[in-house]
C-alpha cells in the first residue's frame with residue numbers, strides 16, 4: 001500500500017519504518033531539512049532501540065523514502081498519516097498549528113481520494129478541523145476530491161517504540177459512517193491485518209471516541225503514578241515501605257502491578273501535556289477535572305522531592321558541595337529530556353550553589369542542548385559532563401539517581417563507596433533495597449522507603 005507519513009519524530013519515524021517493514025511503500029515528509037538530510041544520509045535523529053536497523057533495511061529496499069516535498073507527499077499515499085507534534089499552547093491546550101498545517105499541505109495538492117489519518121494526539125473535535133482545513137484548500141483551487149479523516153492514536157512507548165508498534169496491545173481506529181469513512185475502514189483494516197493474525201487487536205469506534213481514548217489512557221497512567229507518589233511521601237513520614245505496599249496492592253487483579261512505582265515524578269513529551277490538554281478540553285465545556293488537576297500538581301511537586309531530600313541532608317546552602325547525578329533522560333532507553341525530572345533536580349542543586357557531575361548512557365548530547373536553555377552560564381559552568389557512571393562519582397558528597405537505566409541497577413557498591421566522599425545515595429527510582437544498602441554501609445534515601453525498624 002502507498003502511505004505518506006507527515007512528521008518524522010518519534011511516532012512518525014517509527015510508524016513509517018515499521019509500516020515499510022511490512023512491505024508498504026512509505027514516503028516520509030518532514031519540514032525539518034536537517035532531519036531529512038540526516039535520514040537520507042543513513043543517520044537517525046533519535047535514540048530508539050532497533051530503529052536504526054529497520055530504517056536502514058527498508059531504505060535500502062526502496063520502501064522508505066524521506067523528503068521535504070509537500071506536493072510529492074500529498075500525491076504519494078492513499079493513506080496520509082499526520083504524526084506531527086501537538087505541544088501545549090500557552091493555556092495548556094494542544095497546539096494544533098502543526099496538524100492543521102499538515103492538513104493544508106494535503107489539501108493544496110491532492111486530486112483524488114485520500115484517507116487522512118490523525119496519529120498525533122489531538123483533542124476531541126480535531127478531525128473536524130482537519131476536514132475543514134482540507135476542504136477549504138480544495139475549494140480555493142475549485143477542485144473536487146473526496147476524502148475521509150480517521151483517528152488512529154498511537155500508544156507506543158519511547159524506549160520500546162519499535163517493539164510496541166510491531167506487537168501492539170491494541171489498535172484504536174475511529175472512522176465515521178459515511179461512504180468515505182467506510183472506504184477508510186477497509187483500507188485501514190487491510191493495512192493493520194498483519195497485526196491481527198493471532199487475535200483481533202483493533203478497536204473500531206467513532207472518530208471522537210478514538211481521539212478521547214488516547215487522552216483517557218495517558219491520564220489514567222499519570223494518575224496511577226501520582227497516586228503512588230503521594231502515598232510514598234506519606235510513607236516516608238509514617239515509616240512505611242512503599243515497595244512492600246506496591247506489591248501488596250498490585251497483587252489484586254483489579255489493580256495490577258503496572259505503573260504503581262513511586263519515584264521522582266513522570267516526564268516526557270506525553271503525560272504532562274496530555275493531562276493538561278484534557279483538563280483544558282474539559283474547561284472548554286464548563287467542567288473541571290479535579291482528579292487530573294491534582295495529578296498534575298502532585299507530579300510538579302514530586303519533581304522537587306530529590307532536591308529537597310538532598311537539602312534536608314546537606315543543608316539548604318549547598319555551596320562547596322558536589323553531587324554525582326546518574327540518569328538525565330525522562331526514562332530509560334531514550335535520549336528524550338522533555339519535562340525530565342533531572343532538569344528540575346539540576347536546577348535545584350545549582351540554585352543552592354552545588355557543583356554536579358552528570359552521566360546518562362545516551363542523553364549526554366541532548367543534555368548539553370537542553371541545559372543551555374535551563375541554566376545560566378554561571379550555573380552551566382558548575383556542571384561537568386562525565387564520561388562514565390564512575391567518572392561522575394569522584395569526590396562527590398553523594399550520588400543521586402534520577403533515571404532507572406538497567407546499567408545502574410547492579411553497580412559495584414564497593415567502588416561507589418570508595419569514590420564518594422561519604423557513602424550516601426539518593427535513589428529517585430527505588431532501584432535498591434534499603435536493607436541491602438544498610439548491610440553495605442550505604443546511607444540510602446529512596447522514595448517512600450523510610451521504614452521504621
Ligand code: NAD
Nearest residue numbers: 007009010011030031032084085086098102120121154158
Ligand atoms: P516530535 O516532536 O518528535 O516530531 C514531530 C515532527 O513533525 C518533527 O520532526 C517536525 O519537524 C515535524 N513537523 C512539524 N510540522 C510539520 C509539517 N507541517 N509537515 C511535516 N513535518 C512536520 O513528535 P512525536 O514525539 O513524534 O509526537 C508526535 C505526536 O504523537 C504528538 O501528538 C504526540 O503527543 C503523539 N505521541 C507521541 C508519543 C511519544 O512517545 N513521543 C507516543 C504516542 C503519541
